[in-house]
Amino acid sequence: MITNFLLDHSALVPVAILPVALVCAVLGLLCAGRRRILWALAGVSLAPVFALTLVPTGRTIDEIGCTVQFSLPTLGAVELLANVALFLPPACFAALASRRPLTTLAAGSVLSALVEALQAVVPAIGRACDTNDWLMNTIGAVLGVLLAAGTRWLVDRRAQSGSSTGAMSS
Template identity: 60%
Template structure:
C-alpha cells in the first residue's frame, strides 16, 4: 500500500513538478523498476537496453536553444555591430568591383557567400526531429534579438553580390526570398537533418535580401554617377567587360577602325 502511494506521488511530481523534482522522483523509482506516466513533451522513455526501464529528461529540439543561438546570446552586443560592418564591407568591395567591371568576381563572391547559408541551414544537426513541423510566428528584429539580426545579415552578402552581377536588384531579391522559403520547406519536410522550420527565419532572410537589394541599387547608382554616365549602360553602369573588341554584346571594333581610316 505504501509503495503504491509513493509511486503515485512520484508520477504526479514528474507530470507537474519542476525538472529537479522530476529527476529526484525518477531516481527514487529506479530501485522499484517503475515507469511513471509522463505528460511533458520534452520527456520520453528511452528504449530498453537490457536494464530496468526508467524515465529520463530528453529535451525536444524545439524546446532547447541551439549551440549557435547560445553563442549569439553570449555575444549579443557584437552581433548588431557585426551585421552593420558586414553590410559596409560588402558595399565597399562591391563598389570597387563594379567600377572595375569584375563581373566574374562578383559572381564568385555571391557563390562563396552561399556557403555559410548552406552550412547553417542544411548541414544535418546532431539531433534528429521525429515529426514534420514548422513554427509559424513573426517578430520584429531589434538589436537585442540576436538570432533575428543574424538571420537578416546571413542573406545580405549573397543577394548583394548577385544583384551587382546581374545589375538588376529585383530579380536578386526575389531569388533570395524563394531560396529561403525552399530552405525552410526542406527543413520541415526532412526531419532527419534535425533543423527546425520557422517562418521567422524566412521573414528575416527576406528582409536581409531586401536590405541587400536596396544597397545594390544605391551602389549601382553611385558607380554610374562616378563614371560620368557617358560610358554607362542603361542601368547606370557599364555592360560586361570588353572581349574581342565588344562591349555589352555590341561590336565596337569596326567603328573604331573606320574612324582611324578617316583620320
C-alpha cells in the same frame, strides 16, 4: 560555439551587420563591372547560408512541420538578426552582378522558403523550420538589394564625374 558567443554578447549582432554591409559595399565598388567576380562572391557568400541552414546538426527532430510566427527583430534577437545578416551578402553581390534587383530579391526570398521547406520535410537534418527565419532572410535580401542599388549609384556617379573631368581637361 559561435551561437553561444552571440547569445552571451547579443549587443554585438546588430553592430556586426554594419561591417558585413560595409565589406559588401567596398567589394562591390572594387569589383564594379567585373560580373564574373561578383557572381563568384555571390556564390561564396551562399556557403554560410547552406552550412548554417542545411548541414545536419546531429540531432533529429521528431515531427515534420514548421513554426508559423512573424515578428520583427529587436536588438536582443540574436537569431533573427543573424538571419538578416546571412542573406545580405549574396543578395548584394547577385544584384550587382545581374543588375536585376527585383529578380534577385525574389530569388533570395524563394531560396529562403526552399531552405525552410527542406528543414520542415527532412527532420533527419535536425533543423527547425520557422516562418520568422524566412521573413528575416527576406529582409536581409531586401537590405542586400538596397545596398547594391546604393553601390551601383556610387559606381555610376564616380564614372560620370570621371568622364566629365576627362572632358574638361581635354
